[in-house]
Amino acid sequence: MIKALAIDDEPLALNVIEAFCTQLDYIDLQKTFTKPNEALKHLNKYPVDLLFLDIHMPSLTGIDFYKNIEQNTLVIFCTAHGQYAVEGFNLNALDYLLKPFTFERFKQATDKARDYFASSNNQKAQHIFVRADYRLQKIMLDDIMCIEALDDYLKIYINNQKTIVARMTMKAVCSQTNLYF
């Protein structure tokens, strides 16, 4: 799940994002804010993966908001005005949605976010740890030829090594590697 926040000074605009996010099973819209400074405080305590950010807000523009956060969060700008697009992309925005936008266009943007996290997670996970023969064993993902599920156990066939039988479920392996089946 991609954890997300939405920030817009107009409640009606937030309703659109809320409605669209409930239609997507991979986005977890945790909270919405009409006050950008409140959102900043929240974000410092509870980091998220993705922001839906309005640009034209009187107290703090979306551009300045995004410049103010230190964590590595993806941003999709949502605005009724095209003139900020260039600056938005200068900030490495994932996408730039012009209001009003359709669900299809919204999904196109969030799909980019999903693809981004899928590929970056795959890069990180190059090995898994399994508990077998009374010790923790590190197995490189590239060496695994096949994994066989045997109830609560897994049989892992490894290139040029002896096969390991570990007390572990397929689900646990998947969550370690961020693989989806």
Add this chain to the structure above:
Amino acid sequence: MPYSLLVNYNLFRFIGVFAFSLLLKIRERLKQTETEKANAELSYLKAQINPHFLFNTLNSIYSLAILKNEKTADAVVKLSDMMRYVLNDSNANFVVLEKELNYISNYIELQRMRLTSNVKLTYVCEGNVIDKKIAPLVLIPFIENAFKHGVNSEENSDIDIHISISETELKLQVKNNCVSTNNNTLNKSGLGIENTRQRLNLLYPQNYTLNIIEKDSMFTVILVLNIHD
């Protein structure tokens, strides 16, 4: 050279230079009125449709539609009434006052649905509108201005708009807190008001008073138009 001829010559030179400088001055003045007129026309054109307002309102209506809110239909009618007025009626020099006031109330109601609860917006319009006329879109810039500078989702603010009509006069009073806005729209809107003032000079010469008071972070505009024929 005879003395009289010399005087004549100098006189000629003097008159020539004087006439030339007068011509330059007149030309300068003409140019100035020309630009003033152009600015006034420009402000008029700009007053017609504010793209920020239009797209934000469309997005608000879109939001209502997605949530199947019963106010959706009403909002569409309000926006189309506004567009029709701007496209069909506002080209005339003077329009029926009732139409202008409808335009204003539609604008205010559409803005109201976009606001968070920390803005207290009141709009009162009183008096008899029948058989009265007004220059189109001269009031709206002052009302737009109040929303531009009186709305910030992180601050509490009041916007009071009061229109009263007597037999001879229309009085518009707009009062709002000046909230902090990070963008430099303050200068831009100052220009907008200046352009509207020029339009008033053209349309209501000596027939209006405009007072703008900025005090203790309250912004007050009082415009009185003589609407007697």
